[in-house]
């Protein structure tokens with residue numbers, strides 16, 4: 031169980047893992063996630079299930095702090111101590127007509143199983159993928175096979191359009207009647223995507239990633255305000271309607287342990303040395 | 309230490325308050341053999357055994373105490389294990405003063421304290437472990453029937469152990485990475501060392517119970533698969549969803565549910581950060597809201613994490629507070645402050661979204677409510693601000709919906725708890741039994757174990773064809 035069968039670098043600091051786990055492979059649906067713990071002293075970190083193949087599921091991880099750095103250092107043939115899942119409500123897959131899918135950073139990986147399931151329901155897919163520069167736009171090939179139309183945006187213009195994903199959204203909104211939107215990426219990106227969708231009066235699903243502990247509704251760490259009410263992202267989400275989310279509160283809550291995170295990462299770097307290969 | 313054999317309990321040595329607030333080690337040290345024998349001598353060996361009726365699992369209390377008096381400690385432990393699979397835990401966390409000890413005749417004598425049944429239970433269980441005596445438990449021949457237990461809290465562990473002893477194949481499924489439920493994630497190390505929980509869980513495993521961790525049932529195993537693959541199912545998922553008051557500022561950084569705070573500290577060992585990776589806020593000025601055991605645990609944990617002041621605000625008075633007396637007195641000794649008749653109405657935050665205080669209102673007590681306790685009523689114009697960088701709400705929990713939302717057809721009561729027969733633990737669905745906090749709402753370890761014991765008995769009757777609760 032939890033053996034890493036394949037590991038591949040997708041972009042600087044971004045790795046893809048194929049991990050053996052029968053239960054997760056058997057029951058996972060698009061939009062769901064797992065909670066993993068690397069070793070006895072590790073945190074429980076939530077990671078989206080970004081695909082399945084044989085008896086393995088895919089995790090795509092970006093190194094942002096101690097735990098994800100450590101995860102990115104785990105090698106093929108190693109095992110992860112604990113993986114619980116699938117968790118969270120699956121995406122509401124259905125036939126909608128014209129669906130716009132917006133992905134940024136590792137959110138692109140989260141979006142892939144959703145895109146595949148929506149395609150299987152005969153939706154037309156309008157895909158916007160964005161990244162800092164060309165090398166950060168992952169899974170281009172997979173998406174180009176699925177998308178009816180696709181726009182790529184990069185901050186520096188090294189690939190596709192120079193701009194941000196909401197620019198791509200605007201272009202599609204002008205060209206087509208869009209029935210529904212999914213946006214997955216950094217919190218700040220999802221906030222702006224929600225504003226853009228609202229501007230055009232279209233419903234948008236976003237996949238929130240607040241700080242979590244158990245992932246089963248037991249602690250309330252993951253609480254977010256949606257439509258003025260407290261929701262637990264791990265059981266009521268992680269997907270919510272973007273225009274109802276209190277984004278500023280979520281952004282503040284994500285910074286809750288900044289000092290501790292910095293301290294933890296610094297100690298880790300002192301211990302492992304050079305991490306430039308990441 | 310001078311010890312008076314009668315009429316008071318033989319005192320138990322413990323860490324000094326000023327020392328213990330700096331560490332997470334267990335507070336009381338437990339009895340020595342001499343102290344235990346002395347205390348056992350206070351028991352009158354009443355033929356009517358009134359104390360037994362106060363114990364939800366019906367331990368032969370005079371029986372095991374007599375063995376301690378005779379210095380046959382191994383035998384005392386063996387008697388305990390006939391009734392209770394987790395004696396070292398119960399001896400530490402049972403609210404004995406309202407259970408077995410309340411019924412003890414010695415305690416009825418004016419000026420006397422009851423026999424310290426819980427401490428003796430703890431002593432015998434620890435003695436057995438320390439002397440590595442393995443109590444030989446008889447296991448019935450295999451019955452070739454499978455039972456699934458969802459949740460590894462005290463209810464689940466008990467039903468599993470008792471069914472295993474009766475020859476059933478038992479699989480426990482637990483969503484967390486450690487078994488024990490509240491015993492591992494809620495009750496702090498200084499009250500219940502996790503090594504003790506592990507020891508008692510290992511005992512349950514030694515009866516060939518299989519425990520599958522990281523298994524969120526309902527998602528990792530759909531309910532229909534459980535129903536297909538097992539001859540009976542026991543649900544013991546606890547009441548683990550925290551309630552929030554929902555007042556303004558609830559989502560400020562630094563406002564915790566007691567569940568989150570305690571899970572970070574206990575299960576994830578955040579008190580050892582950065583050696584362990586999970587952080588927790590080490591507040592300087594901490595407010596804990598509530599008056600139960602959970603509030604005491606949160607307050608005392610915050611103190612041990614280095615708080616300068618910890619204040620418990622409770623909307624009723626000391627008389628109404630549900631916390632165990634012993635825990636409350638420990639908290640007072642450690643320097644925790646109490647604001648009675650006080651309720652927060654708003655948390656105040658700064659521009660970074662961090663809590664900096666709680667606006668509170670004073671209360672007075674009115675007429676008794678349905679629980680029989682006098683209802684607190686806010687006093688107008690009594691608002692004041694308490695400074696705080698951390699607030700922990702310990703105002704109770706509600707039904708854990710994680711599994712129940714996937715369990716079509718299972719009847720729930722108006723609070724969302726499972727409706728199950730008090731005696732047989734049978735639910736509205738064929739071959740599904742339930743017990744513990746998910747049936748009663750937040751209660752006690754020993755009540756959850758009592759339900760587990762009854763469920764094991766009736767699951768056995770059901771599976772052996774002796775009785776069918778659904779006919």
Ligand SMILES: Cc1cc2nc3c(=O)[nH]c(=O)nc-3n(C[C@H](O)[C@H](O)[C@H](O)COP(=O)(O)OP(=O)(O)OC[C@H]3O[C@@H](n4cnc5c(N)ncnc54)[C@H](O)[C@@H]3O)c2cc1C
Pocket residue numbers: 063075076077078079089090091092093094095096097098099136139140238239240241242268284285286291292295
């Ligand atoms: C449902 C869900 C699914 C997720 N799926 C993925 C995934 O597929 N791939 C992936 O790389 N990451 C995913 N994340 C985010 C991932 O869990 C965090 O990046 C990780 O926990 C950070 O841990 P750390 O110790 O490496 O960083 P930390 O040191 O804890 O944090 C570093 C930075 O990351 C931010 N951060 C902390 N926790 C989170 C969090 N839970 N989500 C977002 N930012 C956070 C902090 O604000 C901080 O700025 C997901 C999160 C959730 C809730």
Ligand SMILES: Cc1cc2nc3c(=O)[nH]c(=O)nc-3n(C[C@H](O)[C@H](O)[C@H](O)COP(=O)(O)OP(=O)(O)OC[C@H]3O[C@@H](n4cnc5c(N)ncnc54)[C@H](O)[C@@H]3O)c2cc1C
Pocket residue numbers: 401402403458459460461462463464481482483484488489490491494495496523524525526544545546547548570601602605708710711743744745746750751752753754756
């Ligand atoms: C902080 C605190 C202090 C307490 N102190 C005391 C005390 O001193 N004395 C006392 O007698 N009582 C005390 N209690 C109460 C006591 O702990 C509970 O009444 C008791 O643990 C209930 O047992 P249970 O088996 O019903 O559930 P729990 O102990 O809650 O265990 C339920 C288990 O089920 C698991 N689970 C939930 N959903 C699923 C799922 N879908 N799939 C798989 N697993 C699942 C959970 O992760 C958990 O491990 C305290 C409670 C708390 C929170």
Ligand code: SF4
Pocket residue numbers: 362363364365366367369392398399402404407408409425426429754
């Ligand atoms: S299990 Fe609890 S109630 Fe029963 S005898 Fe022991 S301490 Fe008393």
Ligand code: SF4
Pocket residue numbers: 350351352353354357358359360369370411412413414423425
């Ligand atoms: S009631 Fe008290 S004195 Fe009597 S048998 Fe029970 S413990 Fe002993």
Ligand code: FES
Pocket residue numbers: 241242243244245246247248249250251252253262263264265
């Ligand atoms: S992570 Fe604990 S309730 Fe969602």
